[in-house]
Amino acid sequence: MLERVVDWVRVRLGASLARAGITLPWWVAVCTNGISLALAGTAIGQRHALLPPVLLVASGVLAAFSMLLWLFTARIAPPWLRSATVIAAMAILLLRPVEPDFASVLLVVLAAEEAAISGPVVVISVGVVSLAVLAAAGWWGGEQGVPLYMVAVLLGLSAGRMLRWYVRALDAERDKQDAVRDQAILAERQRIAREVHDVVGHSLSITLLHLTGARRALQEDQDIDEAVDGLTEAERIGRAAMADIRRAVGLLAGAPTSTRPLPGAGDIADLVQRTRAAGLNVRYEQEGDLEQVGASAGLGLYRIVQESLANIAKHAPEAVAEVGLRAGPDGIRLSVRNGLRPEAPRGAGSGLPGMHARAEQLGAELRAGPQGDHWLVEVTVPGVPAPVAGRAVTR
CATH class of the missing domain: 3.30.565.10 (Histidine kinase-like ATPase, C-terminal domain)
Incomplete structure (x- = not known):
């Protein structure tokens, strides 16, 4: 049962990430979303007696919005929309800071994730807004350790950009390997084509010479024995050529070929x-x-x-x-x-x-x-x- 669920998530999420143009592996998305939901749930649990239930429910829905959207539509939420909903949920929770505060840690995870998959405009916007929310929580709400959380957000942005660079470098290396493999396949096919060309061209030329000799022996000299010898040699050359052609075609098909050594x-x-x-x-x-x-x-x-x-x-x-x-x-x-x-x-x-x-x-x-x-x-x-x-x- 668990394997079926994992396969379903892998296939569905992989297709969704491909449509969204996100090159990260599917399991990275599962891990980041799982960590985000765990942090959001912990932060909400820390405030169960500090905030009205309606605000707690609203923050939970906003934090899980992108996950719910994917479950019901198989679509990945745009980066700006996911960032906006998560930051809004954390802003609600930071109205009542606690110690230690997992809501602030969620902003660090969000910054790292968006830096890994989004463009510079979204990354800068997420960083600035996250720092502003933390500053406001420290100024008006009395959030403790705001400077530490701000440094963590900046580190998350840096880590995300480094991951983005690494993924792009890995994709470029894979593309290069694919190109090298395609060139090798093309070169091998050209080599085999030359083999077939040489074998067929030579064999047909020599066979035609034998057939011409046999025809002249019959028409001009009435020499049946010479004609039979020419036809026999033409047959032998044709059979040998067929064996060489089968060997060359077997290379193209990847089939086992003859063990006869090459000339x-x-x-x-x-x-x-x-x-x-x-x-x-x-x-x-x-x-x-x-x-x-x-x-x-x-x-x-x-x-x-x-x-x-x-x-x-x-x-x-x-x-x-x-x-x-x-x-x-x-x-x-x-x-x-x-x-x-x-x-x-x-x-x-x-x-x-x-x-x-x-x-x-x-x-x-x-x-x-x-x-x-x-x-x-x-x-x-x-x-x-x-x-x-x-x-x-x-x-």
């Missing part, structure tokens, strides 16, 4: 071999020890080569392509060069922006563009300690 620099030779088997004339030259290339750098270089070969297959399938990968103590240098057709589109699509984004993630420098009658993609990754260990050339 790296050592897989570039196999990539070139598969592309050559599809009919593209590609030469590959490698220098250095690729075992020293990190997984992140290796994946980035692999995807850049994959995208470059896909572009060659799409725009210049008859051209001779050259892929060079050199790893040394000063870094890694990757180059992909191919003959350039004058009518071939330059810089169209999202391939080049994707390669630039990958190079930027690696802290590498990428240059892509025409160089004479060739198209050259060149990537330089600095500072990778990879001692030269050998040389491999594939023609």
